[in-house]
Amino acid sequence: MSFPYRTLMVQGTTSDAGKSTLVAALCRLLKRRGVRVAPFKPQNMALNSAVTIDGGEIGRAQALQAIAAGIPAHTDMNPVLLKPSSDIGAQVIIHGKVRGDMNARDYHRYKTVAMGAVLESHQRLLAQYDTVVVEGAGSPAEINLRDRDIANMGFAEAVDCPVILCADIDRGGVFAHIVGTLSCLSESERDRIIGFVINRFRGDIKLLEPGLDWLEAQTGKPVLAVVPYLHGLYLDAEDAVQPAQDQRGTFRVVVPSLPRMSNHTDFDALRAHPEVDLRFVRKGEAIPAADLIILPGSKNTRADLAALKEGGWPQAIERHLRYGGKVIGICGGFQMLGECVSDPQGVEGHAGTEPGLRLLPMETTLTQEKRLEQVSGTCAFADAAVSGYEIHMGISSGAALEQPAFRIDGRAEGALSADGQVMGTYLHGLFDHPEAGQALLRWAGLDTQHAVDTSALREASLDRLADACQPIITALLR
Template structure:
């Protein structure tokens, strides 16, 4: 394919989790395979799973995945506005990869006019550099209360005058009502932008669906561009919801507390698919099970999540786990929780103050307004210390104390994290800890799973991107056919 007839094409959804992120990734992979220079784009994203970009900024995890699909390095222009919720009403506002402010919903609503300029600047730069820009909307364009100053859905589409594909998830039920109801909430010009529909996650006899598709096309005057199958066993980075994990009897038990502001749970995706591991997220109200390894994940609000751990019995459970010889890993905010205290004198994550932490490592952490963002690499500082490790850092704190004299890793010539004197506790600021197959196997060996199989998560991810692209080939053909009329 020499060119794609839609310089900017937007994918919007009738609901959250309708399949927008996956469909954008599929189209990016298809166009890349066809020789089209393509970039993903999401004007505004709200997510606690993020990634560090090639230009040293921060974007939503889905756009980093879409960049892999498109064969390009992640860049801040792919997601110019990122909101990272720190409470039920407030979020950290990140523009062009950098923190601008902490805002509540009302303040951010007023800020949207500024944010829109950042969005349009990024889009303009991408249009100059790429043959096609595939855009992902956010939530649904039918959210009436968010229509004013919208930058995420039709507000953006109207501003850049681009066509829209509307995707709906049939697996959750009510797909025809979702589509027709969404259209009824749009203005005439917005409805006119929608060039067709995609029915996502279909399983069953397509013949039974066809009468509904014919009705939908008669009712709306718009074509159903594709019906995409429900694909099982995909390995794709999730942006919001924690992916369900099927229990494996007799496997090595890894337990992760799912606290309210858990961030970057994609750290655990390689463990989720590992055939020798039974990974379990423990949510509020669930009993804390026995484990071989407990991992404390990152947090967008470390002090609040520390309070949650204490309230739900994790302080005692972790100490009991250690007394019985279990291992503990703390990642980023989870690493900070392992120390004596976490102080927030400037109110970076909430009200200023200091919280008592688990007291398992001789160190303390002070939160500050400057966020460290970096892609890093190095090697283990314990065991077989020639083992390579790589990943990324996203944190706003500095940890200091005796424990830091015994780092877990050597990163770019400096120590990172800490290893306890008894070898039971490991802390690190490094995200993506388990992504490298050799590093993952070494960490599991330290934790007690000796001779663990190496799982290549990058290969699994690329294979899944090819699967969703293969499934979406009929959609690309229909788009080309539609543009040729």
Template structure:
């Protein structure tokens, strides 16, 4: 099990690297994260939903992602509440205190997944969540040492030296653990090191003397990795391109990995616009997915995006809405069952003649098909749907056209999806990952006004990055196999 002294210490990438290295050695290996809290998720082959990082780790292991790899997924809908997903399906919406009591039940789901993975794979590389030093969460813990103790699993502890205080992180974390938990840690990993290793060596010797545990590896800081973010928006942005795309950084933004291919495009300048920031002019505005669409819609309206969108369209700009952003572009979002909070209805931006009713059943499926827009319709597209809501034309009209023709496991025949305005300035769709396919991305960007021959193959960039982190972790695997 790979645990970290902090969130974002590098647990996800270390797990992915070890999965790839073991796969290279011919070991049948699988990743697992017992409990994940993230708004970036993926649809599995068995029709469930897991954290995006576990889908990436499955890719590193060269196996299809499965719900057992992330049996408990928490998707925050407010500061104190979250949607609880067990084995890929929505179980309930809970407040933090209620979920804390529910964790005893959740542990049963976690252990059942672990046992199924044990039967199918020779090795399992498990990722912890946050830090085991969070003593307030120790009771009924299923994410870190509580799980490791339950399955009798050795642990390596990772810390990010780029943040500073790496030795204090290790020593302080150990001090917060029980004696049996301390013994479970077999060694330390220092992540994101840059500089002269000789200047670090006195600290390494001190750490080993203080704790009696080895430093298994010092991993380098690798620039330019193209890997799916688990949750937080990466601060570095491509600002070299001439074609400007802006995306509002709404409070409950979901699956912002939709924009990874755009951020990697050499001719695109993509910017996330935070709260109370000046909204710059742009060629394309994209409204992203949301875990709480009505609340994020209200946020955008308060921030002046209604006026920005109308002005942008008046001057010939293009707009795309994805999932929750698609719902916002319509006339009404109705939540009669209180799926996202108190039951009620919100007026949308009114830019597409559609209305949405939020439903209690989540639609989850992988899909593929063709584009129905642009100068050369028929470009291939693939992606996935994750949404709780049904969107329909608000009235019988010729003013709304479909965007894609798709097929998936839930539909026997191809179906038309999305909505496009008659003036061809606005596209709305539930399709996550629409920019990941090079053909569809080129078609979408050409529709938006970019004239470029550049193509971004996100899958190839991701694969190259996985191999880079795997190569950097060879000394770590060597050290683990010598233990």
């Protein structure tokens, strides 16, 4: 079935208004109708990323949207990815590869170059697919970011595409958000908005209808749909750590919420496990007793290692191990477990060396080259398959690597301490494979028969989300 738009963009009145999930829903709905559809986000700022089929790196949300569309994730789906390394600087990734670190002013000047990459990717997707569904970033009403904008209306104007404006009613003030956003746009930008989607509604729709009538009369634009608040969706987060759930189980897993924590989607399978109580511990919070402590990935390993020490984690981990607990370090967290992390070239900031936690006899040297690869293999500590992806800068060496945690494509990967209490790996997504997730929890002390199938959970959530968003497609085809 044909669809009237070659390119359709979703923008939001605020960050976290639901743009990512709405694009995923539209991709799944169009796929159901036989439309060859691809997701696209010109510029993304996120620390959760995914490795693509062409060996690059894109935002995690675009990888999820590609799954919704039923196609492999490709770097053209997110040509510009910014990974914050400090409050004023970020690693700039173009077409899946690192171009360097830039502060905000330097990147602002670089945007004209970035726009070229954005338009190239958009054209390549249009040549392969019937429709491209585009996700904006933040809000188009950020006056200070309008100059050289490549993420919202700057892109929409450049390719002359229609825009759906999404707003989150659960935040409150939804009508002010929409009307206020329109007032900040130019006339041509307002004209390309073809309708509104109000997201995360809970309550009696009849009580909302007078407000919807007022909004349509005030703006002259239709409300395409009101999407209900959907609880319990299993969808990869773009960046923000999801709020803690009520305690699910008795096996407690604790993760330090580090300032530059990356790819915390590694823990989504644990969040979904009925026997696991997963807790992220923020700065200043007491470190609770746990069965398993996991040190997450990091965009700035040395800085996060220093933050870990400031928070009293080395002492807490030492006590945890003394009482028989287990520790896993993933990617940057793996590097922290060694004797030291050295950055002689200043890859992640000023050059220097930070002493590690000294739980594994190894050292890590950060390098300019980033390893990006989808991998699969087996667990060295159990008869179980594992799969995932690697995204890291740095090379680890030392005696710890002689006892690996995994066998990946015929090579040794990671490390397991001599006493069997500490494990380190560069493998992201290691809990996502049902066999590996079950084996890792058994290694950590949970005698579980339950295996979480993250792919099945994700697919079910995408279908549920698409069903709820069906009125949008109906309105667009009307």
